[in-house]
Amino acid sequence: MTTSVSAPALLHAGDPAYAAAVAPFVTTLTPRPAAVVAARSPGDVVDAVRWAGAEGRPVTVQATGHQLLSDLGGSVLVSTRELDDVRIDPATRTAVVGGGAQWHQVIAAAAPHGLAPVCGSSSKVGVVGFCLGGGHGPLSRAFGTGADQVRRVRVVTADGTERDVDADREPDLFAALLGGKTGFGVVTEIEIALHPVTRLYGGGIFFPGEASPQLLHAWREWAGTLPVETSSSIALLRLPPDPALPPPLQGAFVTHLRFAHLGAASDGAALLAPMRAVAEPIADMVDEMPFAAIDAIHADPTEPMPIWDDSATLSALPAEAVDALLAVAGPGVETPLVMAELRQMGGAIARRPDREHDAVAGRDAAFHLYALAPMFPPMAAVAPAAARSVVDALRPWTVGGLPNFQGPAAGGRLGVLWDQETLAWLTGVREQYDPTGMFRTVGLR
Ligand SMILES: Cc1cc2nc3c(=O)[nH]c(=O)nc-3n(C[C@H](O)[C@H](O)[C@H](O)COP(=O)(O)OP(=O)(O)OC[C@H]3O[C@@H](n4cnc5c(N)ncnc54)[C@H](O)[C@@H]3O)c2cc1C
Numbered sequence: 204m205t206t207s208v209s210a211p212a213l214l215h216a217g218d219p220a221y222a223a224a225v226a227p228f229v230t231t232l233t234p235r236p237a238a239v240v241a242a243r244s245p246g247d248v249v250d251a252v253r254w255a256g257a258e259g260r261p262v263t264v265q266a267t268g269h270q271l272l273s274d275l276g277g278s279v280l281v282s283t284r285e286l287d288d289v290r291i292d293p294a295t296r297t298a299v300v301g302g303g304a305q306w307h308q309v310i311a312a313a314a315p316h317g318l319a320p321v322c323g324s325s326s327k328v329g330v331v332g333f334c335l336g337g338g339h340g341p342l343s344r345a346f347g348t349g350a351d352q353v354r355r356v357r358v359v360t361a362d363g364t365e366r367d368v369d370a371d372r373e374p375d376l377f378a379a380l381l382g383g384k385t386g387f388g389v390v391t392e393i394e395i396a397l398h399p400v401t402r403l404y405g406g407g408i409f410f411p412g413e414a415s416p417q418l419l420h421a422w423r424e425w426a427g428t429l430p431v432e433t434s435s436s437i438a439l440l441r442l443p444p445d446p447a448l449p450p451p452l453q454g455a456f457v458t459h460l461r462f463a464h465l466g467a468a469s470d471g472a473a474l475l476a477p478m479r480a481v482a483e484p485i486a487d488m489v490d491e492m493p494f495a496a497i498d499a500i501h502a503d504p505t506e507p508m509p510i511w512d513d514s515a516t517l518s519a520l521p522a523e524a525v526d527a528l529l530a531v532a533g534p535g536v537e538t539p540l541v542m543a544e545l546r547q548m549g550g551a552i553a554r555r556p557d558r559e560h561d562a563v564a565g566r567d568a569a570f571h572l573y574a575l576a577p578m579f580p581p582m583a584a585v586a587p588a589a590a591r592s593v594v595d596a597l598r599p600w601t602v603g604g605l606p607n608f609q610g611p612a613a614g615g616r617l618g619v620l621w622d623q624e625t626l627a628w629l630t631g632v633r634e635q636y637d638p639t640g641m642f643r644t645v646g647l648r
Contacts (some may be wrong), residue, residue, distance in 0.1 A: 208257045208363075211250040212241040213279075224282040225275075227268020228327065231509040231578050231611055234271060236263060236280035241287050245357070245365055245391040248302075252364035252389060252641075255279045256375035260359075261643045264389045266303040266329035268507075270336075272611060278643060281389050283331070291316055296398070297354060300330045302338065302391045309395075310495050319494040321352050323607075324436075324461075326499035331393055336384045336607035337563045339571070341405065341434045341500055344397055344550030350381035350563050351556060357392035361637040365391060379632040382562030384606040384617075386633045386644035404471030405500050407465035412456030413534050414482035415439055416525075421481045422460070422545070425518040426570075431550035432465040433474055436501065438544035439532045451485050456534070458482075461500050462489050463518035468602070490519035509578035510541075513590035514608040515601035516568030520545065527596040539582040539589050546571040560628050564620045565605050572597055573608055587612060617644075 214221040224241045225234040237260070248378055256264045263278040265271070268348075283303030290299045293316040298309050307326035313319055323333055323340040326529035330349075338349020345353070355369040356377060368377040380387050410418055422437045429435060435458050444454035460478055466470030468491045475489060492499065515523065530536070532543035548568050555561050565571070574593035576586035590612065594601065604613075604620050618626055633644065 208253045208579065209250045210238045211247060212256050214241060221327055224284065225265070225268075225280060226507070227265070227271045228267055228507050228512055228608070229271055229283060231511060233269050234265070234268070234275045234280065236275040236278045239280045239282055241282045241285060245286070245359070248281055248359045248389050248391050249285070249363055249365055250287075251279060251281050252361065256361060256363055262389070262641050263643055266332055267305060267327065268337045269328050269578060270607065270610070271615060272331060272609065272617075273643070283389065283391070286391060291318065291397070293318065296396060297394055298397055299392060299394050302331050302389065302393070304330050306330055306333070310497070311371065313397050314401070314493070314495050317399055318398055319400040320395060321346050321349050323349070324498070325505075326498050327505060330395070331390045333607065334393060334395065335380055335382070335390070337382050337565065337605055338607060339548065339552065339605065341403070341497060342398065342400065342465070343552050344431045344434050345465055345548070347435065347551040347554060348382075348563055348609065349395075351551070351554070352396040353381050353393060354389055354396060355391055355394040356380050358388040358390045360388040361639065361641040370558065375560070375632050376636060377564050378560050379560055379629055382564060382606070382634070383629045386642045387636055389586050400494050401464065403463050403465060403494055404468040404489070405492055405497075407459045407500055407502055408462070408479070408487045408489055409452060409485040410458040410460065410482045411485060412441075412458055412612065414441060415458040415533050416529055416587050418458045418478070418481050419525045419529065419545075420522060421478060423522070423525055425477055426547045429474060429547070433471070434462040434463045434547060436544060436546040438542050439540075440542050441538070449486065455485070457485060459502075463497075463500055509583070510575050510610070511578050511586040511590050511612060512573065512575045512608065512610040513587075513594045513612045514571065514573040514598065514604055515594045516565040516603045516605060517546070517570040517572055517597060517600045518568065518601055518602045520570050521600070524597055524600050527597070528593065531592045531596045539576045539585050541577055542573070542575040543593050544573040545576075546573070560625065562571075562621070562625060562629060565603050568602055570628040571605060571608070572601070588601050
């Protein structure tokens with residue numbers, strides 16, 4: 204195929220617009236692409252990819268920088284940040300979302316129509332990055348992963364063609380994008396299903412960290428009794444002495460129970476009652492809430508910061524696994540960890556789509572384990588080992604991992620997240636659409 208090549212507007216180091224375009228949310232690594240194209244239209248993406256192809260340059264892509272696996276050195280970075288259009292179709296209950304839009308933009312646009320997306324714990328995350336990596340959030344046990352909501356993807360592949368792909372048009376590329384995470388092209392637009400959700404009974408309860416042994420053991424048994432309309436997560440948090448936090452939480456070691464129930468508040472309260480009875484809370488913030496307040500459930504950080512994270516999916520959470528977690532992150536342990544988190548999976552997450560290949564990793568896992576330590580000096584020296592120690596402690600129950608929760612620790616081991624057959628199929632699709640490996644896939648080739 205003959206394609207015309209128009210030189211894109213390139214930003215280089217030293218240009219203030221370069222700094223703004225590369226600035227990541229997770230600042231552990233400093234992005235150093237050779238040049239940046241701050242795309243304002245799908246045409247800019249096409250120009251960038253065609254030009255990079257003609258020049259033999261690798262291409263990387265970033266929206267928010269919530270997941271920087273390398274410093275992007277030497278690449279042409281396509282920043283999709285400004286491709287943030289969101290259009291809602293209430294009749295079909297779908298949203299058409301630009302390649303750089305963030306969840307809060309979809310939530311705000313969908314709410315007036317009584318609709319909500321399957322987003323994650325933080326609405327500052329990019330829609331496309333989330334969905335391409337599977338995508339798990341408080342509605343996933345009820346409605347499936349983020350990838351399961353995707354109806355159509357518009358993607359610029361390595362030959363510089365913008366393709367509309369869905370279950371009928373180039374179904375292999377469509378299926379590979381939905382969970383295969385990286386290495387297929389730059390997504391300029393994505394169409395996702397929305398759900399008629401306007402409110403939740405949800406939020407977080409902060410308990411003392413010292414009560415974590417009772418709470419974690421109770422949670423592991425209780426979580427298994429919850430219906431799919433209900434999601435929960437529990438985390439051991441060593442909070443910073445941040446004046447923005449309420450005084451009892453500043454610098455405190457706490458157990459944070461996260462809860463979201465899609466049904467009536469009275470049913471949600473009844474489901475939560477056994478956990479409320481385990482210990483005296485410091486602050487109980489679970490209540491009736493608008494869906495648009497979903498960030499309050501996990502209360503994730505909202506400002507950029509350097510972190511080191513490590514994670515794994517778990518097949519089960521027996522009492523021995525909880526004890527192993529407490530031994531590395533529980534009361535009395537000196538650790539730089541800010542968070543050691545368990546999320547319940549299951550429900551609709553486990554439901555495979557009706558197609559030959561499914562790229563969503565970790566469907567069969569029962570829980571997800573996530574550890575996070577700050578990369579500020581002097582903790583930076585010990586943060587990676589601390590995060591790893593959590594995953595190592597639960598090694599007897601680890602079965603894989605989720606692409607979205609991989610940080611720099613993933614290094615060259617992203618490929619282990621898929622079974623051999625799925626990985627071979629994903630590699631084949633990448634080679635078909637990107638035979639020269641233009642789109643850098645850290646840890647995959
Ligand atoms: C505070 C926080 C909370 C999180 N909560 C959750 C959660 O609840 N559930 C969950 O599943 N994940 C969660 N994540 C992980 C998150 O989903 C991933 O980090 C995701 O990749 C972020 O996408 P992004 O576009 O915001 O980030 P970016 O760093 O900009 O992008 C990450 C990667 O996504 C791909 N990508 C992004 N945009 C495009 C595009 N337009 N075309 C092609 N590829 C693209 C690229 O491979 C890129 O390298 C969380 C992360 C953080 C930091």
